[in-house]
Amino acid sequence: MEQSAKKVIVSLKDIFLRFDGEVILNHINLDIREKEFVTILGPSGCGKTTTLRIIGGFLEPESGDVIFDGERINSLPPNKRNVNTVFQKYSLFPHLNVYDNVAFGLKLKKLPKDEIRRKVKHMLAVVDLKGYEKRPVQKLSGGQQQRVAIARALVCDPKIILLDEPLGALDLQLRKDMQMELKEIQKSTQKTFIYVTHDQEEALTMSDRVVVMNNGVIEQIGTPEEVYNEPVNAFVADFIGEANILNGTMIDDCRIRILGKELECVDKGFGKNAPVDVVIRPEDMMLTTPEQGQLVGVVEKVTFKGVHYEMSVRCGKCELLVHSTSSAKIGETVGMRVVPFNIQIMNKLLPFYDNIIETEVISSSEDENWLEFTLEKETVRAEGHFYPAGTKLRITLPPEALSLAGDGDGDLQDVYIESVVYKGEHNEIILESDERKWLMLSDTDEQVATYVPLNFDFSKAGFEVLEAAASEG
């Protein structure tokens, strides 16, 4: 590929970082090449801004290496790095006018006055702010302040420009214009841009490569086409664009079963009868007559979106999203076809479905029919089950047995919501506690990257004795 011919300019190797004992970046590896426009994309709290601040020099990783142009620069302060940042809130100096804001970095480099003047004038022309030199920065509009911030970073002629959600504060139309302009500026100045955003559309529009992050890890790195068309897992598929994400079973190479139907696909190497996640983009669903359809369902909702109709089709218990230029009536039975190439097969986010705990009963009561065991330093009581203290148990909790405690007092406190993926029927929620991950089903939308209390319903759990309690004589 043409891309890989270019030299790697900055490289993050096994970066690990914690704040207050909480893992923010979990062994990140990332290579960024010269003249590349790379976007780090992810929901808030995923560690994307932290990654940027490590490259900028505002944070030092706990372990791992930051390599810039072949040199390790972990603890090099920001002022000594050949990197400049466009900050989220612009951070323009309120006591300086436009000219002095842009000239700030050049004056520190002690360049001759007329050279500074020439460079600033040129850069203001590049960002389309000719004649604004004497204006106080507070009197500028959001878009203009943004341009000043970009000019201020560019004029220092760094190797890399870091942009931390720079368009977040602008309204939609201005944001779209600025996206185009940023891409133009990046092309004409031939600089490496590292851009952080939570807006997937922005990422797809501007980037040469997209880095999708979640919960402190990189989920996927690829071109916009790759992350959209070939997401590696349900999280990426869900985060980028609209998608039908379904549970499926890989019967054999190129044979997949979803919604009780066997379909042809093009993916191989998942093994036989392996549970997988399947992605079908709504625009890849073709409406047909019920007789011709691979899948058959009833139209429940139709919304006109301008370019296409968005339809929600119920297929058994499952809801499918279909984009089509032709409309169907609500209540109408329709068929749907997908070409094999458009069925994307992915490994499950978790290697298990049922949540399994292996533990030992610490106390129990036969009369009242309960037992207690320790789970991640908390004592959990299971009502309705009795085994003598000391019994080693394997408890199988299916995803339905997990719920979020509404009263704020759960069996496990402060469990982190890592991802929420809608599977047509339920949301599949992946939770992370101190020591492990959990899979839960929910009909409500939960907020990702928040902490919640988790409850277990032991009436739905399976109990298996691994080792009986030693009798006490």
Place this chain on the structure above:
Amino acid sequence: MKSKKLAIPYMLWMLVFTMIPLVMIGFTAFTDNSGSFSLSAFADAFQYTNVFLKSLWIALISTIICLIIAYPLAYMISQMKKSTQNTVIMLVMIPMWMNFLLRIYAWVLLLQSGGPLDTLLSAIGIHGNYNNNTVAVIVGMVYEYMPFMLLPIYTVMGKIDVGLIEAAQDLGSNKVAVFRKVIFPLSVPGIISGITMVFVPTASTFVVAQYLGGTDDIMIGDVIDKIFFANNHTGAAISLVLMVFILIFLVLMNLFGDEEAIA
């Protein structure tokens, strides 16, 4: 319109307690005992030119010393952890809860012969009275008014966006440059209001010099205190002159402040 109506009580207050007394002072200053127009009060007032100059001089020196002490302190406090900041500011404030006079008496006791300072220095063979001189007056002034310098500077520094400091570092500033090019210029409004809040009261204060100053160190506030009831015309004239001086000073300060903000 509504906001204007709400302002009426305050306007009345200003009229009754600010404008009318001002006019009365002006009237008293420009009349004699018979009530006719006269400049004699000002002629009397100019007997105190030396006291005037000395007062302004002491106020200026005290203000500068307050600034020299308070500015680095404010900077250091603003760099501390938030909880520590509150504690330190509390410590600065606590003496202000004590009565003003009591604090001056405390300095008299500290500085007089036989006081702690004298006792301490006597141990190495230096005897003396450290009260009743200009230095003692300045020490008292600085002690009384330093918090008024510290608080506005600290407030302004605390409000400086961390993002600006990071931006300055990002553009190549080391610690010195961050201070010189960002923190200092942005803290100028705090310095201006600090100077105003210290200079104005120190120039017109009384009591401090009476207790801590020598016979030569009487200040203009003390003069007004002494003569006003005996000769309110002269007292009013001195007040008026002092006001004009302070006004000129404030205008100069504001001019300086504006220029600094633009530069």
